């Protein structure tokens with residue numbers, strides 16, 4: 291009889307601790323939404339463009355766009371690369 295009572299108490303403690311942990315996780319998520327941030331960064335994975343000068347790949351929003359040449363958009367990783375490419379032409 292005592293064994294069963296003991297098991298019930300253990301189970302009760304386990305459930306209490308588990309729900310408490312879930313509550314804390316929820317609070318932590320609202321204060322530090324790191325998981326949501328990870329999701330967002332994955333969603334906002336954008337197309338990579340190649341720097342016409344050094345060949346490095348950079349996200350389109352970080353690239354410096356140059357004029358079109360024969361219908362192709364040229365991108366550069368930095369203004370330095372843009373200037374270098376210009377001087378090569």
Ligand SMILES: [Zn+2]
Nearest residue numbers: 341344367371
């Ligand atoms: Zn470059």
